[in-house]
Amino acid sequence: MAREQGRKLIAQNKKARHDYHIDDTYEAGLVLTGTEVKSLRQGRASLVDGFVDIDRGEAWLHGVHIPEYSQGTWTNHAARRKRKLLLHKVEIAKIEREVSAKGATVIPLSLYFSDGRAKVEIALARGKxxxxxxxxxxxxxxxxxxxxxxxxxxxxxxx
Missing domain, CATH: 1.20.5 (Single alpha-helices involved in coiled-coils or other helix-helix interfaces)
Incomplete structure (x- = not known):
């Protein structure tokens, strides 16, 4: 079977651009379990209540709802668990500096597959x-x- 090519959008946070001034955007990878990936491949996710928190030099995605996989068994995941984001140390340090200095927040804008890998576009934003x-x-x-x-x-x- 051939590898996936291109970008396949799963979920988008349309309200974020209405509620926030977007200053800077970043693309981050996600650490997911198998049933989460299968649920995302079915196109099911919600970014509405999501936000990013920096804790001890690591970025964590909170509040994003990825529903349980319908054919999953006892290996299913929790729908609203916190998920680790994969970013470079320099990017995490820059985001942490901006959030503490400006009082900004970091929100997810979109969730998608890029060449078969789950990615999330996060933005440094200020409330309107x-x-x-x-x-x-x-x-x-x-x-x-x-x-x-x-x-x-x-x-x-x-x-």
Whole structure:
């Protein structure tokens, strides 16, 4: 059987980009058990309550829900256990420095398979205030309206 190629998206945290200002992103590997990988291959996971914690020089992913594998037996995993992230020491040190200095947080943005290996995209983020959210919605709406208007003009349609 041939090895998997490319990127296969499993789960995405869409609300994260709405609730946070994304400063920097990192790609990290995950330490998983066999039933977790099989459950992810079925495309089942949720990143909604996830966050990353740095503990004694190691990065840990908390709150990510990977449901139990349906054909698993006594070897099944706990759905919301903490999982170790595989990052370089330099990256972990930089993330730890930024979190302690700025008061930022680290959140998962997406979970995917890259060439057959489970990866998670994490982001260094700062929380948005309610007026920031309204401003980003207004900017998105204005950008969409201009795209529609440009499309109408290109097609030769008038008001």
């Amino acid at each position: 205030k309610s007026w920031d959210k309204r401003q980003s919605i207004a900017e998105r709406t204005a950008r969409r309206e201009t795209e529609i208007e440009v499309g109408r003009r290109l097609k030769g349609m008038r008001d």
